[in-house]
Amino acid sequence: QKEVEQDPGPLSVPEGAIVSLNCTYSNSAFQYFMWYRQYSRKGPELLMYTYSSGNKEDGRFTAQVDKSSKYISLFIRDSQPSDSATYLCAMNSGGYQKVTFGTGTKLQVIP
Amino acid sequence: DVKVTQSSRYLVKRTGEKVFLECVQDMDHENMFWYRQDPGLGLRLIYFSYDVKMKEKGDIPEGYSVSREKKERFSLILESASTNQTSMYLCASSFLRVRGSLSYEQYFGPGTRLTVT
Numbered sequence: 118q119k120e121v122e123q124d125p126g127p128l129s130v131p132e133g134a135i136v137s138l139n140c141t142y143s144n145s146a147f148q149y150f151m152w153y154r155q156y157s158r159k160g161p162e163l164l165m166y167t168y169s170s171g172n173k174e175d176g177r178f179t180a181q182v183d184k185s186s187k188y189i190s191l192f193i194r195d196s197q198p199s200d201s202a203t204y205l206c207a208m209n210s211g212g213y214q215k216v217t218f219g220t221g222t223k224l225q226v227i228p
Numbered sequence: 229d230v231k232v233t234q235s236s237r238y239l240v241k242r243t244g245e246k247v248f249l250e251c252v253q254d255m256d257h258e259n260m261f262w263y264r265q266d267p268g269l270g271l272r273l274i275y276f277s278y279d280v281k282m283k284e285k286g287d288i289p290e291g292y293s294v295s296r297e298k299k300e301r302f303s304l305i306l307e308s309a310s311t312n313q314t315s316m317y318l319c320a321s322s323f324l325r326v327r328g329s330l331s332y333e334q335y336f337g338p339g340t341r342l343t344v345t
Binding site: 125149151153158159160161162163166205207209211215216218219220221 | 232268269270271276286318320330334335336337338341
């Protein structure tokens with residue numbers, strides 16, 4: 118079993134929809150959670166960074182962590198065609214620099 | 229803006245060749261990382277370095293070596309390239325600490341797509 122599981126998609130939504138992207142994990146020691154966005158043929162770019170449980174909002178993006186369920190989510194409101202990309206979750210247990218990545222979910226926002 | 233640059237976007241090499249991939253960051257980050265990214269397997273850590281001349285093996289170090297002679301530069305070396313090393317190679321960097329706490333926010337370069345024939 119992988120430490121981090123992420124549905125690869127693709128996920129297709131109409132422009133303006135609310136998008137929900139999710140990851141589950143098995144390592145209860147994970148405390149730091151990140152979401153990266155990767156456009157085609159580019160490197161990942163950091164979108165959101167959260168510590169422990171709770172919500173964090175940044176513009177149209179909201180990151181949610183539920184440590185009791187070992188489940189993290191990224192919500193995108195009013196989705197735009199420019200949001201079309203692969204979204205990777207990533208996490209770390211703290212005290213060591215290695216980050217464990219999900220395999221990514223490909224999102225397509227249809228105009 | 230953080231800038232991580234990689235020496236080539238696309239590279240084609242023959243089996244058995246020695247291959248050098250270079251990465252440079254301009255943010256004075258202590259940590260630097262090399263990953264490979266393959267469909268269905270995601271990002272896998274090859275090596276990382278937390279200081280000049282220091283290196284640590286990641287999950288898949290076999291067939292690779294690294295060099296960090298200067299803080300801003302981290303090189304990945306394929307001693308004898310093989311076809312199963314055809315992949316997208318991504319370099320990343322990060323601060324060791326931010327505001328006193330360990331940092332896990334990594335900044336990535338654009339990637340090098342390596343094809344070994």
